Amino acid sequence: MISGILLFVLAAGFPYYIFLEKNKRIGSKTIFLVSGFLLLCAIVLSFFIANEHPTSLVVISFLSALYTIYKATKTTNFYKLGYYFIFINAPFFMLFEDKGAFYSLSLLVSLVGIYFIGRFYEKNYGSANYLAVRGVTLATPYLSIYITVYLLCIALYPPFPNSLFFLNYLFSSESFGLWSIVVITLFAGNFFLAMRVMEKSLFGKPNTHIHYVDLTFKEKLLHLSVVIVLLGLSIYGLKELLL
């Protein structure tokens, strides 16, 4: 039970809303980094402590995830979006038990990519807000490729690892009422949010008042390494799923 609560504190959204978001001095980038680090701790801990949670904790984290989906529809900031995705997927981490660690690891890796994207926006456009910098697909094609990959990963599309671990869990678990509600809601929630961001950042006509900048060679390498890690996880996920 204690380990369950510990993992819940580390992976679900409520503590962050209570302690971090209320504090005006802490920026969204810091919250993203803190919540990402705490999720990593939870993943590491789950390899040592049995990742089993009482239903009540799953319900609480699910309610938190629903509230987060609502909050995520109000933001256009990559950093905020990043930690919202952590909170939204927290019920999966708990529900998936042993397989939750790998699912969350894949999520974390794709969020690392989102973090780099946010940092790129902050460096080149002054903030991690993507709404004003529309039409990235036409103006900066390399950047758009990586945003597409990360968002598809989060939207649970194969061949990316999130989708494969998700599927793997579906096949190995026993379905029940709460399971169905959580799985279907969050499957749709991740998808809707990722598509929303895609539409608002990648699509549209480029803004003529903005000087668009594409990724530098170094940045391309950085993102490529994130994608390679994702592919590595995909291969592992595919092996787990098919064999």
Add this chain to the structure above:
Amino acid sequence: MEKIILLIPGIPIVIAFLLIFVNKKELIPKISLILSSMIALLGLYGAYYVISNDTQIIGFGGLLIYNQLSAVLVPYVAILGLVIRKYATKYMWDEAGYKRFFILLNFIFASIYLLVMSNNLIVLALAWQLMSIGLYLLVSFNVGSKTAVKNARWTMYIHKGADLVFLLAVILTYKTFQSLDLATLSEKWLLMSKTSLDDSMIFVIGLLFLIAAMMKSAIVPFHIWLPYTSEAPTPVSGLMHAGVVNVGGILLNKLAYLLMLTPGVLHIAFGIGLFTAIFASALMLVVSDIKRSLGYSTVGQMGYMIMEIGLGAFSLAVYHLIVHGIFKATLFLESGALIKYARHDPNIPERLSYKVFWEDKTGNKSNRLFYLIALFTILPVLAFIGVKMVLSEEFFEFNAAIVILAFAWLTGTQLFLSFFKVSKSDSIKVILALVSTFVLILFTYEFIGLTLEHFLYGEDALLFYKAATLNVTMASSMVMLAVIMTIGWLFMYKQHFVEIPNADIKPNKMKWLFYKLLAKEGFYFEIFKRSKKGRL
């Protein structure tokens, strides 16, 4: 050696990967075309191997298979892919994102090949979802257009729904039958069909697979994505109408042995398919936008396809999807040349058909309608019955006969009236031409349909018909068919046989309401908009 054929789904991925590094624009289509020709050659070799050895090629630990269905579909998709790529080479030249287009095109072809060649439900699920994302990125290719992006979003919502339903069906299948291997499952299902069983879980699984197929194949009420996605580049429209919408039919063919266990699902498929075919074909005639009209035409054809599956005519659905695909791709890809031609010469070209059926009017007002209907309905039916009696007597035990007749009649009439403008006053020539078209279509359909049926399912095809039978006697089937054909013929006669219009004739209220219902596309969007505003 023959296992090399199983690499087909990987080749478009390799092409897409290579294209990322190609900076010279001229090289992009060349690489794409040369390497995709390899797929076509491999596909044809695979088909030759399967036919000549009467065997299947299984590899990658049983995950992929090149069987009879693949032998028919892979060469078709590969050749379609070649044509679309060749067409896009010049068509897309001035568009922003030339390289992106070819990469995405190869990506979606890879998912189609994977879907056709999968022998495992997980691989099928992966391909199913990959196709959704590929389609989304292609439909929203014109990223600067708000409407293109909006319509792509709707497409994506419906396809994601299809993905979810499909995944649920796959999970339930695994939990019920303890296997994901399609070949094993098909054997199990065939064995189960020999013992009578009434399992509600099998019904649920079958229904979920049917809903997933309906969503991807734009069957009513999930049809809205197809007529509104014509803003995509023409090659994408060609691919969508000739390839992507067919995946529902392909999926149901792969699961034919499962559906055989659930006659209830087959009957639902028949009902919904029939409704879609009639509803969408009526909308096609009424909507004012030519692209939407083509979209509804495809929806109608998909309805026929699902209806055929509902009657157990699985192989006919495959034949139908191929023929319709070729026809629709031709229409889309030819549209540019036609517009160019019309700009130079807006007049109707005076072909032989024009002189025979229109210009050479006799001016007689003879009213031989009754005899003509009789000639048009009874003669072909008698010809068909005679031929079928000689070829396969037992066929009349199953209701598929009615579909074949109706389909041949409709295709023949539609085909004829699509190409020729005809005059009411010269009916006899037109009727004779229609009858000839009907008989020609019927025999082609029958010949190829039976050959395909024998090739794909052998003796098992009869089991599908048995499972899908609606227990309607042959006599009542024939009466129904005659009624349908007569009503249809009258409708066609009134709609297509051109007469000098009389401005004084106004439609009555009922007719006007009916027209309004169709012109407003069944008030589908009105209801949606109102419900969104909370007024419903």
